[in-house]
Amino acid sequence: MGSTPVVAPEKTREDVLIEEQGFDDHFHDHHHGDKFQSNFITKYVFSMDHKIIAKQFLITGMFWALIGAGMSIVFRLQLGFPEENFAWLRPLLGNWIMVDAEGIGTLDPQFYYALVTMHGTILVFFVLTAGLSGTFSNLLIPLQLGARDMASPLLNMLSYWFFFLSGSIMFASLFLSTGPFSGGWTAYPPLSALPQASTGSGAGMTMWTVSLVFFVVSVLLGGINYITTVLNLRTKGMTMWRMPLTIWAFFVTAIIGLLSFPVLASGFFLMMCDRGLGTSFYLSEIFVGGEALDYVGGSPILYQHLFWFLGHPEVYIIILPAMGLVSEVLSVHARKPIFGYKAMVFSILAIAFLSFIVWAHHMFMSGVNPWISNFFVLFTLIIAVPSAVKVFNWITTVYRGNLRFNSASLFAVGFVSMFISGGLTGLFLGNSAIDIQLHDTYFVVAHFHIVMGIAAFFGMFAGIYNWFPKMYGRFMNETLGKIHFWGTLIGAYAIFWPMHYLGLAGVPRRYYRFDTFDAFSHFGAMNKFITVAAVVVFALQVLFVINFFYSIWKGKKVTTRNPWGATTLEWTTPINPGHGNWPGKIPTVTRWAYDYGKDGKEFVSQVEPLAEGELTDGEGAHH
Amino acid sequence: MVALSDKKTVGRSKIHPLKFLLIISCASIMMLFAGLTSAYIVRRAGGNWLEFRLPNLFFINTVVILMSSVALQAAYHYFKIGKEKLYKGLLFSAFILGLLFIILQYQGWLDMHAIGVELTGNPAGSFVYVISGVHVAHILAGLAALTVALVQAFSLKYTVTPRRKLRFELTLIYWHFVGFLWLYLLTFFVIQS
Numbered sequence: 001m002g003s004t005p006v007v008a009p010e011k012t013r014e015d016v017l018i019e020e021q022g023f024d025d026h027f028h029d030h031h032h033g034d035k036f037q038s039n040f041i042t043k044y045v046f047s048m049d050h051k052i053i054a055k056q057f058l059i060t061g062m063f064w065a066l067i068g069a070g071m072s073i074v075f076r077l078q079l080g081f082p083e084e085n086f087a088w089l090r091p092l093l094g095n096w097i098m099v100d101a102e103g104i105g106t107l108d109p110q111f112y113y114a115l116v117t118m119h120g121t122i123l124v125f126f127v128l129t130a131g132l133s134g135t136f137s138n139l140l141i142p143l144q145l146g147a148r149d150m151a152s153p154l155l156n157m158l159s160y161w162f163f164f165l166s167g168s169i170m171f172a173s174l175f176l177s178t179g180p181f182s183g184g185w186t187a188y189p190p191l192s193a194l195p196q197a198s199t200g201s202g203a204g205m206t207m208w209t210v211s212l213v214f215f216v217v218s219v220l221l222g223g224i225n226y227i228t229t230v231l232n233l234r235t236k237g238m239t240m241w242r243m244p245l246t247i248w249a250f251f252v253t254a255i256i257g258l259l260s261f262p263v264l265a266s267g268f269f270l271m272m273c274d275r276g277l278g279t280s281f282y283l284s285e286i287f288v289g290g291e292a293l294d295y296v297g298g299s300p301i302l303y304q305h306l307f308w309f310l311g312h313p314e315v316y317i318i319i320l321p322a323m324g325l326v327s328e329v330l331s332v333h334a335r336k337p338i339f340g341y342k343a344m345v346f347s348i349l350a351i352a353f354l355s356f357i358v359w360a361h362h363m364f365m366s367g368v369n370p371w372i373s374n375f376f377v378l379f380t381l382i383i384a385v386p387s388a389v390k391v392f393n394w395i396t397t398v399y400r401g402n403l404r405f406n407s408a409s410l411f412a413v414g415f416v417s418m419f420i421s422g423g424l425t426g427l428f429l430g431n432s433a434i435d436i437q438l439h440d441t442y443f444v445v446a447h448f449h450i451v452m453g454i455a456a457f458f459g460m461f462a463g464i465y466n467w468f469p470k471m472y473g474r475f476m477n478e479t480l481g482k483i484h485f486w487g488t489l490i491g492a493y494a495i496f497w498p499m500h501y502l503g504l505a506g507v508p509r510r511y512y513r514f515d516t517f518d519a520f521s522h523f524g525a526m527n528k529f530i531t532v533a534a535v536v537v538f539a540l541q542v543l544f545v546i547n548f549f550y551s552i553w554k555g556k557k558v559t560t561r562n563p564w565g566a567t568t569l570e571w572t573t574p575i576n577p578g579h580g581n582w583p584g585k586i587p588t589v590t591r592w593a594y595d596y597g598k599d600g601k602e603f604v605s606q607v608e609p610l611a612e613g614e615l616t617d618g619e620g621a622h623h
Numbered sequence: 624m625v626a627l628s629d630k631k632t633v634g635r636s637k638i639h640p641l642k643f644l645l646i647i648s649c650a651s652i653m654m655l656f657a658g659l660t661s662a663y664i665v666r667r668a669g670g671n672w673l674e675f676r677l678p679n680l681f682f683i684n685t686v687v688i689l690m691s692s693v694a695l696q697a698a699y700h701y702f703k704i705g706k707e708k709l710y711k712g713l714l715f716s717a718f719i720l721g722l723l724f725i726i727l728q729y730q731g732w733l734d735m736h737a738i739g740v741e742l743t744g745n746p747a748g749s750f751v752y753v754i755s756g757v758h759v760a761h762i763l764a765g766l767a768a769l770t771v772a773l774v775q776a777f778s779l780k781y782t783v784t785p786r787r788k789l790r791f792e793l794t795l796i797y798w799h800f801v802g803f804l805w806l807y808l809l810t811f812f813v814i815q816s
Contacts, residue, residue, distance in 0.1 A: 151640035224647050232640040258651045266658030269757065277742060279749040281666070297671045297746050302662055309658070 012561055014572040014587070017607045022585030023236045027148055046161075048153035049579045053160050054139035055471060058464070060160075060167065061131020062545060067171075068122035071115045073538050078107045080531025082513040096179070109512045113182035114200050116510055118174065120185025121208070125215055126170070128318040128456045130163050133257075136321055136463050137226045137250040139471065143570035144244050146235025146587050148580045151228040155221045162218035166211045173207035181208040184510065186307055189282035189300045193274045196288055206275070209268050216265045219257050226254035235569075237589035241345075241617060242606070244568050244593040245338060248345050249324025252352045253317050259356070260313040267306030274298070304366055308359035316355040318452050319419075320348060322459020323390060326412040328593075329462045330394055332566045333409035334401030335602060337594035340393040341618050347386035354383045364432045365439040373432040380430035387423055391416060407481025408466035414489050415458035421493075422451025425500065440510075443503025446496045454492045461485075464548070469563050473576045474555030480547040484540055491537035498526050565603050568593050572607060591616040645793055649800045652761065656804065659757065660811050663750045667815065673745035677812055678734035681755075684727045685809055688762075691720035692802040695769075699795050703788070707781045714776055717798070718769045721762060724805075728759050751812065758808055761801045768794045 047053060074089065087105030090097045096111035138156065142149050150156045173180040182200030183191030187208065195202045230251040234243070243251075270281040274295075282303045283295035331338040338344060360368050360376040368376075394416045403409060425447040428434050438444060461484075468476050507520050514520040514527065562571035569589070573581050587607045595604040595616060610616060666672075698713035732752060740748035772794050775787070 151644055155644070220648070220651055224644050224651065227647055228640050228644040232638070232643055258647060259654050262651050262655035263658035266655050266662065270659075270662065270753065273749065273753055279743055279746070279753070281662070281746055281749060294743075296744075299666055299669050302666050302669075305665055306658055306662055 012572075014561070014605050014607050017605075017609070018572060018582065018585055018587045021607070021609065022582075022587050024585045025148070027580050027586075046157060048149070048157045050138045050142050050149050050153070050156060051471070051577065051581075053156055054135050056160050057130055057134035057138060057163070058471075060164065061127050061135060062548070064122050064126040064167065065131065065541070066545065068119050068127060069538055069541060071119045071122075073535060074107070075112055075115045075119070076531040076534045078112060078513065080528045082515050110182060110199055111179055112512045113184075113198075113510070114179045114204070117182050117184050117200070118170075118180050121170070121181075121212075123453065124185060124314065124318070125212065126163075126167055128452070128460075129219065129257075129314070130215070132456060132460050133250065133253050133317065133321045134160070134163065134222060135460075136246065136325060136467075137222065137254065139467060140244075140246050140570065141226055141229050141250055142233070143470070143573065143577075143581060144247055144568050144593075145230065145233060145238055146569050146582075146589065147229060147233040148582075148586065150225045151233055152225055156225050159218050159221035159225065162214050162221060166214035166218060169207050169211040169214065173204055173211070176203050176207070178202055179204055181205045186304075186311065187271075188307075189271065189274070189298075189303050190286055193271055193282045193300075193303075194286065194288065194293075195275060209272060209275075213265060213268055216261045216268075219261050223254040223257045223261075226250055227258065230254075235586050235588055238606075241342075242589060242592040244324075245327040245341070245344050245348075246321075246324040248348055249320045249327075252348050253320045256313045256320070256352050256355060257317050260310040260317075263306055264310035267303055267310070270306070271303065301363070301366055301368075304363050305359070308362045309356075311362060312359040313352075313355040315448075315452050316351055318456045319459075320351070322415060322456045322463075323348070325459045325463035325466070326394065326415045327397075328568075329408050329412040329466045330397050330416075331594055331596065332466070332564050333404045333406065333412070334398050335404075335565075335596050336397055336401040337596050337598075337618065338393065339396035340389070341592070341594060343389055344393055347389045350386040351383060354379055354386070358383065358430075361430055361432070361435075364435045370432065377430060377432050381427065383430075384423070384427060387419075391420055391423075406465070407476065407478060407485055408462050410482065410485040411458045411462035411465065414485060415455050415462060417489070418450050418455035418458055418492070422447055422449075422455060426451060437506070438503055440508055441503035442499040442507050442509055445509050446499035446503060449499075450492070450496050454496070458488075461488075461544070466564070467570075468548075468551065468555075469558045469575075470570055470573075472552050472555070473558050474551055475558060475563070476551040476555055477547050480543060484544045484547070487540040488537055491533050491540065494533035495530050495537060498530055502526065562605075567595055567603050567605050569606055572605065592618060594618065639789060639792075641789065642792060642796065645796055649797070652800075653804070655757070656754070656808065659750075659754050660808070663754070663811075663815065666746055666750070671745070673740070673747040674816060675735075675738065675740050675747065677751070677809075677816070678731040680727050680731035680734060681809055681812075684724055684731065685806060687720055687727060688724045688802045688805050691717045691724065692799050694720060695795055695798050699791055702791060703783060705783070710781075711776050714769070714773060718766065718773055721766050721769060721798075725759055725762060725766075728755060731755075754808060758801070758805055761804065765794075765798050765801050768797060 043049075044052060047056070074093070077084070077086070085104045086097050086107055087099050087103060089107075090099065090105060093107075093111070096108045097105040098108055099105045138150075141147070170180075178199045180200055181187065181192070181204040182198055183205070187205070191197045191201055192205055195205065230243075230247060270279070273279040274281050274283055278294065280295040280298035282300050283293070283298040284300075286293045286295055327338055327344060358376055358380045360373065361380045364373055364376075398413065403413075425443065429438055429444060429447055465476055465481055468474070502523055505520075505523070507514065507523060515524055558575050561573075561575060564571070569587055572587055574583060589606045590609045591604065591606055593606055595606075596602070598604055599611075599614070694713045695717035698710050698717060701707075701709040701713060732755070735748065735751065740751075742749055742752045772791065775790075779787075
């Protein structure tokens, strides 16, 4: 991938500064770094270099994104064209397409549920958790903090390989003759806890659970590393209040993950006991096929509590890294300091805190005491406050800036648009009274797809377009990037905007077809429209993937160290940094990350010493 | 690779990164048990709950695991000040006490079984089995670390290097953690019943 360390073509001012004032950690005196990258296997496969691990997370995430989105295309085809002949999908889906005597193929309803379930699981965990936070935390934490690598490169490598193992198990479950798990990505009991509940509840569910337990291990190994690196391995002068917002976001994300994923693991563990050992944690007085089972005294709601105690923070595990990336990208490309840096940090912290005390808003309709629901409504709605602070600050950052319209900044602006659109519907759903009508309808589908699906993807795209030069030493194609952006922006709204209407009309999610219901059959045309839009958007993502891989080898080469004119440390490394990131000393930092448009200079790198009497860290911002 | 996170490369950090990393891993394990014990509280509040007396062995065992913790702490002390014999002996006894803990836990489960509290019956019993079982799994991980420490203690020439000291400290932190974790779990069960 062309990342052989290249001798710097030019000696920049940053090089001189690092040489004069950098911190000499004698890293290059011992050759321990190179020992671990001596051949192809240790360099690209079992790599301990955070930059390679970041690429591994990204490319694996893209693989899963294509599978997960491809699944959504299949079930959208079913919803948009329920009468159509799907026999042509047989080469791909095999027996899941049932072909009748006349040769007309229909999608197996059981498999429809499996597709919906897998789509959710894959996108939430494999793409938007591992693919997003895994990629950018790995890439940026050491680079932006001036560290050689993560605190424990070994655990970091294991984090990726546990993710890989988890993904392999999930992938294998797609090929079971009984199909993968089909009880919804939330895996509520009894569909998940009883192996005989449905065809996917047997081997499919077993593999689903084992896969996700390995996934939890992966997230925790990554998370403890991110936290330790941020707290312990910052370079000299890099105080917490000088960290870029990306790092704040990854740091807080890792803390949330560390506190919530173990709880999910405990929920899965009790589930495994119910499935394998015959305990009754979640199961109670159940009849299957007219036969009473042995389970007594369990509570399915208990699982919901444990699941959503992770499940809600998980939403912020997905969106906070995107917020961090967007903050950085907007500031760099608007050539302005981020507006309200400290407010941004405090709102991240506030969101993180609140994310732990709102989980039952997913359970308003599960029989939770309405009095207790009041508190969950209150805290849920309060999340709008720090979220609005962030939105205000992003808009104000762009306001009167010299915004460069490139793929990265467009996606960052698109993120803000999506976050507003999707966030506002959260206010409807957070209300327990309105939720009676909207629960489990397409309104919910529209809400979370916009606010944490599309928005998180936009943040991720902004990050990829912006840091691709750092990852591969080349640029992605701008024209294709802009087509990708405008098409996806319009297409995503075309998919999800109409769903709000469906939801308000009470159309339930997860149904196999609607044309057989009098109440919903008149939405046929709308469903067709959504499906067509989904196919177009999917095609645009394929275009993005082509652009990505084409640019790795054939993209325009990066010729200067700091193509965006950014202040942060990753742009002081060589164009293709080797292991250890900096060829000599590590940079020391004298100012915050957002000195843009200051004292007549377009930007001032974090390694540039303060002039006499100069204010920084945002202190001079209001003068 | 350890050199990447050596103290000297960091310059100003006070705690070794790997030690810090272990401590937050412990926090994460704590959340696993917080999840399990809060599930216990929620389920118990739902009624249909079997009340029973915890086996006496669970209480005796608390002494065993805490003694093991003390033994390891003492072993660390003598390791540092160069009393090789005491260090090895105490390390070995910490290991044996840990092993004894697992055997006695198993005996405790048999006692619960004997009074008719089954794994698959009322969730009140299932919770105790499962929570103490998951705890034993964490003790086993600690024993694995102690095994490594023992093998090194008896196979390597005795010297106090920063690397070995760090390794000992990591084992020590984890072993104390799982010991006190049991104390927490037992206290939790007692308060709840």
